[in-house]
Amino acid sequence: MWIGRGQFARDLARWREAGWVTPDGEQKIAAEIASRRRGPGLAGALGILGVVLLGFAVMSFVAANWQDMSRLLRLAIIFAGLLGSYAAAAVLFKRDLDVFAHAAILLGVAIFGAGIMLIAQMYHIEGRPPDAVLVWALGALGAGILLRSRASLAAAAPLFALWSGWESVLLHAPHLPLLVAAAVLGAAFFAERWRPGLHITAALVTGWVIWIGYIDSPMPREQAHWITAAIGLASAGVFLWLLHRAPHVDVSGASEFGASLFGVSVETVASPLLGYAALAAFAGLFAMQFVQDPSTATLALLAAVTLALLLAMIVYGLRTGQRHLVWLGYCGFSAEILALYFQTVGSLLGSSLFFLIAGVIVIALAALAWRLHGLEERRMGALP
């Protein structure tokens, strides 16, 4: 579990007052926490933001100023910008200003992409637009891996998403190569031990799965959101199995969770991934109900299944202390009820009947929540 510094300081004071921690111990713990690295810090964050702004400046440079310079001059500016960024990165690395060096690398990656677009524009290259995006994404990936630049790796993710989405629109079919890109990206993030990278990779794959539902099949207007829902539910099953079965299989004996994968506990990986799988499943079910136009009986069945799954997830999240699942469940539940309201009101049920049913459901949920809350209180109280 991750808690903020302020929360931790308050907890620490409370523990001292309860006599669990000595005043001396409290000070030492606080000093230890304060001495830990604080991530990139303000200066680094501003550096990165500045680079993002410069990147956009370079991009809009493509659209403006295009007729005033000779082609050679424009090429010279691109190459000077590209090589200059990396030269700056080298100098900054040498001076141990790593955060700024990484910002310079990100700028180099941005200029690389702008260069591809600008040269395509200068030479009237139409080609296959996703190919150009892929080259840019590979440039970002290469820089990210070789120079250990997390920002470049993170930038590669949306580029791969754009590439794959574009390809699937052109090919009119799911685009499997994205999974290879996501695997390489995920491995790179894993090697860097960068937790947000796990979320970036998972979001990339989740977006890909959801997008599958929206690719028209050869028959016009026929969409396959059930595939999205099925993939989401199946992967949720796998992650649930990993969470509850795998920890009891003692594979390494190294981690307190029993099983570990290259030193990372299965739980820390499978728990957030379960959330992404649930998101994909919900997106599929939601689209089946409200994007497609099912019969009333199908809609009622799908809605019942969806609500039951969401409730199960909320209960499971509460019982196992996986708070992100509880919040995802609440959000999904609200979205589902709201969409059902707009779908049914004034049509098949009539609004008064809807509110009656919704009211009964909400009261039942309140009762359930009350019981669960009591359950959790007792659990917390029972802790040593």
Next chain:
Amino acid sequence: MSTTAGSRDVMHAVAVALAWLARWRLPLVGLVAAAQALVLAYMVFDRESLLAHGREITLDVRPVDPRSLFRGDYVILSYDISRVPNELFQGNAPRPGDRVYVRLSRAGDGAWKPAGVTKVFPANPGADDVVLLGIADARWWNVTKDSTIVTYGIESFFVPEGSGRAIEAEIRPGKVQANLVVGANGTAAIKALVVDGTRIEAEPLF
């Protein structure tokens, strides 16, 4: 080998690789810069050599729409050869995104017309024929009973910012032709647009 040993081996390999990357960081910055610069240089070289050495042909065009959000103004061009008769695919209906080589022959009126479609570069195209590399855009709305749309990478032409609509208004009623160059591998590039006899050149390098 137990999973533990396997996982330890991988962890060790990762640590070694990361240490190696850290040690050679400065040369690697140079390598990444050089690789990306080479990619851009190759794009330029490829086009310059195509424009310099490719075979020139002229096609009639129909401008479609003049605006792009990010890339400045450009005109979208459509050609008579963009619609390829289905019988030329010889029963192999293309899938969307398939690469196809379209052989063009001169018809009696001097216009280039598709005369054959193959999945590989044709072995013996006629001496006067031209072979263009295209991509079958065979999504259902682009396929009719008679023909399928093929794109050749010559469907857009950038014009000075702000002049897209003016040029389009000027050329809509008139006769527009594209002066193309075609490389030995079938890649095509636009050298100039000819609007009622006036050439709008793709700019030279210098």
